[in-house]
Amino acid sequence: MSVSQSETIEARRSVPDTMTGMRLDRVAAELFGEFSRERLKGWINDGALTxxxxPRRPRAKMVGGMQLQLAATIEAREEWQPQPIGLDIVFEDDAVLVVNKPAGLVVHPAAGNPDGTLLNALIHHDEHLATLPRAGIVHRLDKDTSGLMVVARTLAAHTALVEQLQARSVHREYDAVVTGAMIAGGTVDAPIGRHPVDRKRQAVVVSGGKPAVTHYRVQERFHAHTLVRCQLETGRTHQIRVHLQHQRFPLVGDPLYGGRLKLPMGGSEALKTLLREFPRQALHARRLAFTxxxxxxxxxFGAELPDDMVGLLDTLRDDQRSRHGEVSS
Known part of the structure; x- marks a missing residue:
């Protein structure tokens, strides 16, 4: 099944002063992040993005206050195939969908994951989504992060939600279980960019990174782990995982940023076994709010912790009670 509809895109963005001196193609990628760099560059070359x-060349230098105007037509992507993948729909109306994504589900087709994604499930649920940028997806969760996402169902809704994300008015809250006994919460305000050596990873970088801010607070402490609640101001790739690792509190089960497995001294065998076998980063998008x-x-909207994280916390609590029993005896 393919969709032959098309949609006209019209949007305007103002270049912030902080981007003065940057190339047009880089500024466009930042301000119109819902579109791919390749597509944006094509629109710049075609004069659809002025x-x-x-019209300007992709390498033209920008000055704060300049107005970028996009007027382009998007054809439905025939390579996006609808697939009957179950969706946990938390809310739905004519403008938006809110879904609770399970761990293990890739959000968008890419190299290595050409189908079987949330996008394929969405266009099976509503074929009109194939005409929207990224099928209405305005923000992402990593494959192995569970929780809430909002999806636009119309172009107007897509534009409005992207603007809310850029204005940092979308409230996104996550629960994470980290390795290490965290004493207090705080804020990480550190730019994130591609890791200089490992291109599959992100890192806190001094030069060339994008601004990234994560607030975190302690919810529950254990002997060698902590349940942390995080709130995002920005939405960079792997942001919570990178920022907490930067604070030396990597997420339990994180294959990219977790480092060498650390088993707690004196911990129960049940806890040690679970930590060895936990299949993903212990991160869940628990709350989402927007206009x-x-x-x-x-x-x-809220989404309860999935079973695997509930089981992890139950095991940590059992281990904690066991330790207290040993101390008091």
Whole structure:
């Protein structure tokens, strides 16, 4: 099945002062992050993306206050195939979908994951989504992160939600289980960019990184682990995983940033076994709030922890009780 519809995109973004001196193609990739760099570069070359009403080359230098205007037509992507993959739909109306994504589900087709993704499930649920940028997906979760995502169902809703994300007015809250006994919460304000050596990873970088801010607070302490609640101001790739690792509190089960497995001294065998076998980073998007793009209502949604994280916390609590029993005896 393929979709032959098309959609006209019209959007305007103002270049912030902080991007003065940057190339147009880089600024466009930042301000119109819902589109691929390749597609944006094509629109720049075709004159569909202009600067102050005039076409410019991709390498043209930008100045704060310039206006980028996009007017382009997107055809439905025939290579995106609808697939009957189950969706846990938390909310749905004519403008938006809120879904609770399970761990293990890739959000968008890419090299190594050409199908079987959330996007394939979405266009099976609503074929019109194939005409929208990234099928209405305005933000992502890593494959092995579970939890809430909002998806636009119309172009107007997509534009409004992207603008809310850029204005940092979308509230996103996560629960994470980290290795290490964290004493207090805090804020990490550290730019994130591609790791200089390992291109599969992100890292805190001094030069060339994108601004990234994560607030975190302690929810529950264990002997050698902590349940942490994180709130995002920005939404960089792997942001929570990178920032908490930067604080020396990597997520339990994180294959990229977790480092060498550390088993707690004196821990129960049940806990040690679970830590060895935990299949993913212990991260769940628990709360999502935004302004409804059509009528301005304040929308807020929550998703309970999935079974694997509940089991991890139960085992940590059992281990903690056992330790207290040993101390008091």
């Amino acid at each position: 600067v102050d009403g005039e 409804h793009p059509d009528d301005g209502r304040a929308m807020s």
